[in-house]
Amino acid sequence: MSMIAISPILDKQGNQPIYFQLYKYIRSQIEAGLLVEGVQLPAIRQLALHLGVSKNTIESAYQQLLSEGYIDSKQRGGYRVLPLEELVWPITEPDGTDNYMPATVTPKAPLSNVRYDFQYGDMDIERFPHEAWKSCLVDAVSRRSSDVLGYGHFQGDVELREEIARYVFESRGVHCKPEQIVVCAGTQHSVSMLCQILSLRERRIGMEEPGYSGVKTVLRNHGCSISPIKLEHDGIHVEGLYTEEVQVAYVTPSHQFPVGMVLPIHKRTRLLQWAIDCDGLLLEDDYDSEFRYYGQPVPALKALDTAEKVIYMGTLSKSFLPAARLSYLVLPSRLMASVQSKLASYSQPVSPIIQKAVTLFMKRGHFARHIRKMKRIYHGKHKAVTVAIQRWMGEFVEVIGDRSGLHLLLDVKGRDSAELLQLAERVDCRVYSPVHHWNNADDCPPGYIMIGFGGMEEAQLEDGIRRLSEAWFGCKS
Amino acid sequence: MSMIAISPILDKQGNQPIYFQLYKYIRSQIEAGLLVEGVQLPAIRQLALHLGVSKNTIESAYQQLLSEGYIDSKQRGGYRVLPLEELVWPITEPDGTDNYMPATVTPKAPLSNVRYDFQYGDMDIERFPHEAWKSCLVDAVSRRSSDVLGYGHFQGDVELREEIARYVFESRGVHCKPEQIVVCAGTQHSVSMLCQILSLRERRIGMEEPGYSGVKTVLRNHGCSISPIKLEHDGIHVEGLYTEEVQVAYVTPSHQFPVGMVLPIHKRTRLLQWAIDCDGLLLEDDYDSEFRYYGQPVPALKALDTAEKVIYMGTLSKSFLPAARLSYLVLPSRLMASVQSKLASYSQPVSPIIQKAVTLFMKRGHFARHIRKMKRIYHGKHKAVTVAIQRWMGEFVEVIGDRSGLHLLLDVKGRDSAELLQLAERVDCRVYSPVHHWNNADDCPPGYIMIGFGGMEEAQLEDGIRRLSEAWFGCKS
Incomplete structure (x- = not known):
C-alpha cells in the first residue's frame, strides 16, 4: 500500500471554495493516471496539516470524490483510489460555485389512525414556501x-x-x-x-x-x-x-x-x-x-x-x-x-x-432557494433517522443506501417484512415493504423494510424509530 | 303519404315545458309503434293551432325529435318519422327541466399577422369567467x-x-x-x-x-x-x-x-x-x-x-x-x-x-352558468357564420355539419384546399384543411375547408367570411 503526497496550488482568495479546488486537483490526478487504482490517499488530519487548511475542507473534497466514485472508503479511516475506466468522453467541467442544487419531496395517501407514516414520497408540508x-x-x-x-x-x-x-x-x-x-x-x-x-x-x-x-x-x-x-x-x-x-x-x-x-x-x-x-x-x-x-x-x-x-x-x-x-x-x-x-x-x-x-x-429564484433550504432540512432528517436507527436498533438491522435521497432500506435480519409491518401498526407506525420493486418477490430479502423520511419532523423520526424498535425487538428505553 | 292527428294531454301549469311534454308524447308514440316509418307529422302552424300553443313550442319539440334521430326534415317544410330499430334497452328518461347544459371552447397556436384565424379549438377569451x-x-x-x-x-x-x-x-x-x-x-x-x-x-x-x-x-x-x-x-x-x-x-x-x-x-x-x-x-x-x-x-x-x-x-x-x-x-x-x-x-x-x-x-355553480351562457353565445356565432356564408358565398359552397359544435365544414366546389388556404392568407385570414383526419388523403374531397368559429366575435366572423369570399370568388361587396 503506497502513500502519496498531494500538493495542489490552492487559491485561497479565489472564487472557488478550497475543498472544490482540492477535489478538482485530485480528480485530475486520477484521470491523468497519476493516482492509480489502489493508491491510498493521505489521512484527513495529515493532509489538512500539510496544506494548512481545515479538516472539514479535506473531508468535503474526499466526500465529493467518494460520491462520484473516484475513491472508496472501505478500509476504516482510509480512502483508496478506485479503478478508472478509460474516459471515452471529456467530462463537462462544473464551474465550482454553489450551483449544484438540492431539493424537496412528495405525499401519497392520507393517514388513518397511524401516527407516524414512513411512506416514501411524503413531502415536508411545513417547509414548503x-x-x-x-x-x-x-x-x-x-x-x-x-x-x-x-x-x-x-x-x-x-x-x-x-x-x-x-x-x-x-x-x-x-x-x-x-x-x-x-x-x-x-x-x-x-x-x-x-x-x-x-x-x-x-x-x-x-x-x-x-x-x-x-x-x-x-x-x-x-x-x-x-x-x-x-x-x-x-x-x-x-x-x-x-x-x-x-x-x-x-x-x-x-x-x-x-x-x-x-x-x-x-x-x-x-x-x-x-x-x-x-x-x-x-x-x-x-x-x-x-x-x-x-x-x-x-x-x-x-x-x-x-x-x-x-x-x-x-x-x-x-x-x-x-x-x-x-x-x-x-x-x-x-x-x-x-x-x-x-x-x-x-x-x-x-x-x-x-x-x-x-x-x-x-x-x-424561489426554486433555487427552496432546494438549498430543503437540502439542509433533509440532511437533518437523514441524520436524525440514521442516528435513531443506530441508537435504538443497533445490531438488529443493517442500513442500506443511506448516502442520498429521501428513503433508506433496513434489513431486519432473520425477520419477515409481513410480520414487521403488522408489529409496526400496533405502535401506530406504518412502514412498507419494497418487495413490489422486484420482478420475483422471492428475490427480495425477507427482512427488507423501506423507510421514507421526507414527510416527518426530526423528533417524529426519532420517536417513530424508537417505537418500531420496541415493537420489533422489545427494547424499552 | 299519410297525415295523422297528434292529441297529447298537455299540462300547461305543470313543471315540464310544453314543448318537452309534446316531444315526449310523440317520442312515446314512435317507440310504441303507433307512429311508424314514413308517417308525416303535421305542419308546425297546423299543430300549433290544433293544440292552442305557439309555433315556437311545436318547433322546439320537432327540433328535439330531429336531433335525436326520431324524425327527419328532408322534404321542404315537412317532418317524417324515421325507421326505428327495436329499442333493446329502456331509454333513461330525462327529467324535462333545463338540466341539459351546453358549454365553451379552446385555443391552440398564437397568431402572427393573421387577422382572422378560423382555427378549431380557439376559445372565447372575452366571455370566460x-x-x-x-x-x-x-x-x-x-x-x-x-x-x-x-x-x-x-x-x-x-x-x-x-x-x-x-x-x-x-x-x-x-x-x-x-x-x-x-x-x-x-x-x-x-x-x-x-x-x-x-x-x-x-x-x-x-x-x-x-x-x-x-x-x-x-x-x-x-x-x-x-x-x-x-x-x-x-x-x-x-x-x-x-x-x-x-x-x-x-x-x-x-x-x-x-x-x-x-x-x-x-x-x-x-x-x-x-x-x-x-x-x-x-x-x-x-x-x-x-x-x-x-x-x-x-x-x-x-x-x-x-x-x-x-x-x-x-x-x-x-x-x-x-x-x-x-x-x-x-x-x-x-x-x-x-x-x-x-x-x-x-x-x-x-x-x-x-x-x-x-x-x-x-x-x-359557475360551471353550469358558464355553459348556459356559452350555449347562447356560440349559438349567436353559429348563426353569424352560417348567415354570412349564405350571404357571401351562396351557391359556391355547401355547408356540412352545421347543426352543432364549434366548427363546420365548407365544401368549396371545384376548388382545391391548398389554393384556398393560400388565397385566404392574402386577405389575412387563416383557414384549415381537414385532410389529416382521413386515412387516405385522396379520400378527402379537395374543396373541404374546416371553419372553427368559437374564438371569434360575430362581427369578425361576418367580416372574415366576406374577405374569404372576396379572395376565393372575387365577389366585392
Missing part, C-alpha cells in the same frame, strides 16, 4: 393571454423549458437547448411518451433488478418486456446489458431505486460504452439527485453523454411539489428530427397555468 | 392540506369525480358512480390510458372515416391498427363493424368529428346491438356535445348502455377551458374489478390544485 408559490400561481392565472388559457405548446411552455435547461445545466451538468425538452405529467407519463414516440412496444428493456415498479408497469402496459439486470454492491452489472442483448435500458445512476447506491464513475463510463457498442439508448431517471448528504451531487450520466445515447428524465415531484405533476425529458438532439412530428401530434398534458406558475417560481 | 376561475384557483392553492400538495388519488380527486358524475347524469343522461370515473390529462391521454389498462395494443380498432387524427395517432403509437369504417349521410355505417370483425370501436355519436352529423337514435341502438353481438367495446368521445343549436342535446350513447358496453370519454377543453387539461373516462362498472389494480399502479397526471379549483368552480 406556500406564499411564494401561491403568488406565482395567482400571477400566472391573472394573465388573460392565450398562453395560460389554451392548450399551450405541445412540448411545454418555452419559458419553462428555458428555465429547466438552465437548471439541469447548473445542477446536473446537462447541456441542452429548450428545443430538446419535453414537459410531461409525471415520470410515468414521461415513460409512456417515450414508448409512444420511440415505438418501444414489443421491445426488451434492460432494467436494474430491483427497479422502480411504477416504470415497470408502464413499460409492460406498452407491451415491452423487461430484462432484469442484476445489481452489484456498486450498482448495475453493466455486462448484463451485453448478455441480455437489449438495446434500451432504464437506469437510476444517481440514486438507485430502491436500493440506494450511487453509480461510480467507472460504471458510468461503462454504461455509455455499452450504448456505443450496441447502438443502445439509456433512459436515465434522475428522480431525486438533488439530495445528497455527502459532497456535491454527482453529475448526471447525461452530462458525460457526448455520443448522445442518453435520454434524461427529471421530475419536480421530489425537488419541488408532487402536486405540480410536472416532469420533463431531455432528448438527444440527434433524435429531434425524427421525433418532432410525432411530438407535435400530441397535446401538452400539463396545464399551462401550472407551467407558467412554475416558470415564475423558478425565475424569481 | 376569469374572476370566478381565479378565485377558485386561489381557494384551492390556499388549502395547505396534502390533497392539494401531494400526488392525489390515482383516479382523481373524489369530490371532483362526484361533481363529474352529477354533471354527466344531468347533462348527458349518463348514470355512474364516482368510482367509475378516471380523471385524465386530455382526450389523447384518456385514449392512451385505455390502451394501457385494457391492453389494446396489437388490436384492430374500428374508427369512423374520416375521424379525429389526434386519437388515431395515439392508437397507432400504442401499436393498434385502425379499421376505417365509412360514414353514411347520417353517420357511421354500423354494418362495417361486423364485416371488419373489430371488437373495439372509437365513435363520436353526438357530433361526428370532423364531418359533424349527429348519429340518429336507430343507429345508436344498432351500435349497441353490435357491441352485444360481437362482445364489443365502444369508446364514445363526447367532446363537444354541450353545444347544440337545435333542440336539447341528444343523450349520450352511454345513457342507453344498459349492457355496459360503452366507455364514455368527456373533456373540459371545449365546455370550460383547454388550459385545465382535464378529461375523464366513465368506465362500465363490470370492468372496474379487472382494471382497478392497473389503475392503482399509475399516479394521477392532473395537478390536484387544478382538480380542486375545477371542483370548486363546479360546486359553486
Whole structure:
C-alpha cells in the first residue's frame, strides 16, 4: 500500500471554495493516471496539516470524490483510489460555485389512525414556501393571454423549458437547448411518451433488478418486456446489458431505486460504452439527485453523454411539489428530427397555468432557494433517522443506501417484512415493504423494510424509530 | 303519404315545458309503434293551432325529435318519422327541466399577422369567467392540506369525480358512480390510458372515416391498427363493424368529428346491438356535445348502455377551458374489478390544485352558468357564420355539419384546399384543411375547408367570411 503526497496550488482568495479546488486537483490526478487504482490517499488530519487548511475542507473534497466514485472508503479511516475506466468522453467541467442544487419531496395517501407514516414520497408540508408559490400561481392565472388559457405548446411552455435547461445545466451538468425538452405529467407519463414516440412496444428493456415498479408497469402496459439486470454492491452489472442483448435500458445512476447506491464513475463510463457498442439508448431517471448528504451531487450520466445515447428524465415531484405533476425529458438532439412530428401530434398534458406558475417560481429564484433550504432540512432528517436507527436498533438491522435521497432500506435480519409491518401498526407506525420493486418477490430479502423520511419532523423520526424498535425487538428505553 | 292527428294531454301549469311534454308524447308514440316509418307529422302552424300553443313550442319539440334521430326534415317544410330499430334497452328518461347544459371552447397556436384565424379549438377569451376561475384557483392553492400538495388519488380527486358524475347524469343522461370515473390529462391521454389498462395494443380498432387524427395517432403509437369504417349521410355505417370483425370501436355519436352529423337514435341502438353481438367495446368521445343549436342535446350513447358496453370519454377543453387539461373516462362498472389494480399502479397526471379549483368552480355553480351562457353565445356565432356564408358565398359552397359544435365544414366546389388556404392568407385570414383526419388523403374531397368559429366575435366572423369570399370568388361587396 503506497502513500502519496498531494500538493495542489490552492487559491485561497479565489472564487472557488478550497475543498472544490482540492477535489478538482485530485480528480485530475486520477484521470491523468497519476493516482492509480489502489493508491491510498493521505489521512484527513495529515493532509489538512500539510496544506494548512481545515479538516472539514479535506473531508468535503474526499466526500465529493467518494460520491462520484473516484475513491472508496472501505478500509476504516482510509480512502483508496478506485479503478478508472478509460474516459471515452471529456467530462463537462462544473464551474465550482454553489450551483449544484438540492431539493424537496412528495405525499401519497392520507393517514388513518397511524401516527407516524414512513411512506416514501411524503413531502415536508411545513417547509414548503406556500406564499411564494401561491403568488406565482395567482400571477400566472391573472394573465388573460392565450398562453395560460389554451392548450399551450405541445412540448411545454418555452419559458419553462428555458428555465429547466438552465437548471439541469447548473445542477446536473446537462447541456441542452429548450428545443430538446419535453414537459410531461409525471415520470410515468414521461415513460409512456417515450414508448409512444420511440415505438418501444414489443421491445426488451434492460432494467436494474430491483427497479422502480411504477416504470415497470408502464413499460409492460406498452407491451415491452423487461430484462432484469442484476445489481452489484456498486450498482448495475453493466455486462448484463451485453448478455441480455437489449438495446434500451432504464437506469437510476444517481440514486438507485430502491436500493440506494450511487453509480461510480467507472460504471458510468461503462454504461455509455455499452450504448456505443450496441447502438443502445439509456433512459436515465434522475428522480431525486438533488439530495445528497455527502459532497456535491454527482453529475448526471447525461452530462458525460457526448455520443448522445442518453435520454434524461427529471421530475419536480421530489425537488419541488408532487402536486405540480410536472416532469420533463431531455432528448438527444440527434433524435429531434425524427421525433418532432410525432411530438407535435400530441397535446401538452400539463396545464399551462401550472407551467407558467412554475416558470415564475423558478425565475424569481424561489426554486433555487427552496432546494438549498430543503437540502439542509433533509440532511437533518437523514441524520436524525440514521442516528435513531443506530441508537435504538443497533445490531438488529443493517442500513442500506443511506448516502442520498429521501428513503433508506433496513434489513431486519432473520425477520419477515409481513410480520414487521403488522408489529409496526400496533405502535401506530406504518412502514412498507419494497418487495413490489422486484420482478420475483422471492428475490427480495425477507427482512427488507423501506423507510421514507421526507414527510416527518426530526423528533417524529426519532420517536417513530424508537417505537418500531420496541415493537420489533422489545427494547424499552 | 299519410297525415295523422297528434292529441297529447298537455299540462300547461305543470313543471315540464310544453314543448318537452309534446316531444315526449310523440317520442312515446314512435317507440310504441303507433307512429311508424314514413308517417308525416303535421305542419308546425297546423299543430300549433290544433293544440292552442305557439309555433315556437311545436318547433322546439320537432327540433328535439330531429336531433335525436326520431324524425327527419328532408322534404321542404315537412317532418317524417324515421325507421326505428327495436329499442333493446329502456331509454333513461330525462327529467324535462333545463338540466341539459351546453358549454365553451379552446385555443391552440398564437397568431402572427393573421387577422382572422378560423382555427378549431380557439376559445372565447372575452366571455370566460376569469374572476370566478381565479378565485377558485386561489381557494384551492390556499388549502395547505396534502390533497392539494401531494400526488392525489390515482383516479382523481373524489369530490371532483362526484361533481363529474352529477354533471354527466344531468347533462348527458349518463348514470355512474364516482368510482367509475378516471380523471385524465386530455382526450389523447384518456385514449392512451385505455390502451394501457385494457391492453389494446396489437388490436384492430374500428374508427369512423374520416375521424379525429389526434386519437388515431395515439392508437397507432400504442401499436393498434385502425379499421376505417365509412360514414353514411347520417353517420357511421354500423354494418362495417361486423364485416371488419373489430371488437373495439372509437365513435363520436353526438357530433361526428370532423364531418359533424349527429348519429340518429336507430343507429345508436344498432351500435349497441353490435357491441352485444360481437362482445364489443365502444369508446364514445363526447367532446363537444354541450353545444347544440337545435333542440336539447341528444343523450349520450352511454345513457342507453344498459349492457355496459360503452366507455364514455368527456373533456373540459371545449365546455370550460383547454388550459385545465382535464378529461375523464366513465368506465362500465363490470370492468372496474379487472382494471382497478392497473389503475392503482399509475399516479394521477392532473395537478390536484387544478382538480380542486375545477371542483370548486363546479360546486359553486359557475360551471353550469358558464355553459348556459356559452350555449347562447356560440349559438349567436353559429348563426353569424352560417348567415354570412349564405350571404357571401351562396351557391359556391355547401355547408356540412352545421347543426352543432364549434366548427363546420365548407365544401368549396371545384376548388382545391391548398389554393384556398393560400388565397385566404392574402386577405389575412387563416383557414384549415381537414385532410389529416382521413386515412387516405385522396379520400378527402379537395374543396373541404374546416371553419372553427368559437374564438371569434360575430362581427369578425361576418367580416372574415366576406374577405374569404372576396379572395376565393372575387365577389366585392
